[in-house]
Amino acid sequence: MVRAKTWILKKHFEGYPTHSNFELKTTELPALKNGELLLEALFLTVDPYMRVAAKKMKEGEKMMGQQVARVVESKNSAFPVGTTVVASSGWTTHCISDGTGLETLPAEWPDTLPLSLALGAVGMTGLTAYFGLLDICGVKGGETVMVNAAAGAVGAVVGQIAKLKGCTVVGAAGSDDKVAYIKKLGFDVAFNYKTIASLEETLKKASPDGYDCYFDNVGGEFSNVVIPQMKKFGRIAICGAISTYNSTRPLPPGPPAEIVIYQELRMEGFIVSRWQGAVRQKALKDLLTWVSEHSCRKTALTPKTGICTPEEEAQGISSQKMLLDTPIPTDSWTMRTSPQRVTDLYT
Numbered sequence: 001m002v003r004a005k006t007w008i009l010k011k012h013f014e015g016y017p018t019h020s021n022f023e024l025k026t027t028e029l030p031a032l033k034n035g036e037l038l039l040e041a042l043f044l045t046v047d048p049y050m051r052v053a054a055k056k057m058k059e060g061e062k063m064m065g066q067q068v069a070r071v072v073e074s075k076n077s078a079f080p081v082g083t084t085v086v087a088s089s090g091w092t093t094h095c096i097s098d099g100t101g102l103e104t105l106p107a108e109w110p111d112t113l114p115l116s117l118a119l120g121a122v123g124m125t126g127l128t129a130y131f132g133l134l135d136i137c138g139v140k141g142g143e144t145v146m147v148n149a150a151a152g153a154v155g156a157v158v159g160q161i162a163k164l165k166g167c168t169v170v171g172a173a174g175s176d177d178k179v180a181y182i183k184k185l186g187f188d189v190a191f192n193y194k195t196i197a198s199l200e201e202t203l204k205k206a207s208p209d210g211y212d213c214y215f216d217n218v219g220g221e222f223s224n225v226v227i228p229q230m231k232k233f234g235r236i237a238i239c240g241a242i243s244t245y246n247s248t249r250p251l252p253p254g255p256p257a258e259i260v261i262y263q264e265l266r267m268e269g270f271i272v273s274r275w276q277g278a279v280r281q282k283a284l285k286d287l288l289t290w291v292s293e294h295s296c297r298k299t300a301l302t303p304k305t306g307i308c309t310p311e312e313e314a315q316g317i318s319s320q321k322m323l324l325d326t327p328i329p330t331d332s333w334t335m336r337t338s339p340q341r342v343t344d345l346y347t
């Protein structure tokens with residue numbers, strides 16, 4: 001009998017998520033029926049988007065999210081024991097699946113490449129960067145791209161794809177270490193938005209002619225400063241609005257309509273799950289190639305060993321993606337190692 005440990009959304013968030021929003025439950029899973037398989041999580045991911053997406057959940061439901069999992073028992077010939085998959089199984093150590101929605105890793109996945117990247121640069125966040133920049137912004141070589149939360153899982157890949165396409169990239173990040181990191185990744189200009197005197201002046205100095213594309217992860221007041229600096233016919237991908245996710249106050253107004261009208265800007269929100277089938281598979285192959293060839297060097301985070309405490313879950317949801325390294329070999333659900341941002345896995 002397999003016991004699954006699962007985090008439940010106990011209570012909807014008000015402001016920042018806290019311990020009291022979550023509950024850990026243990027359930028005994030039944031024996032497999034024909035066509036079913038048992039998944040054991042290898043890596044879970046905790047992402048800022050969940051802060052918003054959880055609004056649609058009911059209290060008492062399992063927390064959502066993807067995981068890299070291994071098939072440990074199978075009565076489904078399409079997924080033999082030992083197969084590694086990406087599954088939307090939520091925050092749980094084990095679950096039973098009939099195979100629906102499971103995604104195997106690309107056949108070309110090198111043995112040397114960490115499986116955790118299937119939740120990062122060669123997974124959901126990499127795909128978000130890829131489609132947001134290439135489809136929504138429709139970026140072209142020679143253009144200037146602005147991206148915020150630029151050292152994050154999405155932003156760092158945005159910057160690197162933009163460089164691969166021959167663009168000039170300007171990135172904003174929230175610490176000097178992060179600024180050094182994205183410069184190392186190839187960003188042309190990087191600044192610490194928390195220590196500059198004026199965002200407006202910094203952006204003007206970084207690109208006096210303005211910006212062709214703005215990949216927005218942050219929203220709020222930050223965007224109200226960037227958008228007036230867009231070039232005519234500029235394109236804006238509204239990917240996220242992390243500056244507003246935990247706010248309990250009214251949100252700041254958006255950019256003045258006359259700027260959008262007279263600069264003839266195009267702004268589009270998107271959700272990465274829009275792109276499925278062949279285009280998604282091509283994108284994953286492109287990302288895998290770039291990461292394998294080290295032309296895209298991002299790894300989001302070093303995985304953490306063990307499963308995190310509710311406080312850490314809350315931190316991952318509120319402000320920063322985290323990867324959790326499972327399975328959990330003991331009943332201790334506390335972290336055994338601290339999260340650590342790596343500068344570059346591949347050098």
Ligand SMILES: NC(=O)c1ccc[n+]([C@@H]2O[C@H](COP(=O)([O-])OP(=O)(O)OC[C@H]3O[C@@H](n4cnc5c(N)ncnc54)[C@H](OP(=O)(O)O)[C@@H]3O)[C@@H](O)[C@H]2O)c1
Nearest residue numbers: 049149152153154173174217240241242243271272320321
């Ligand atoms: N549309 C989609 O399909 C989709 C998919 C995935 C993610 N997203 C969105 O993409 C964005 C980035 O996600 P990610 O996975 O890259 O996250 P991440 O790796 O966790 O990075 C998030 C970063 O955002 C910055 N941040 C946090 N709170 C902030 C605040 N109040 N104001 C300004 N910056 C703040 C922090 O960096 P600094 O220290 O640099 O401030 C943080 O490290 C999020 O908004 C997320 O919701 C959208």
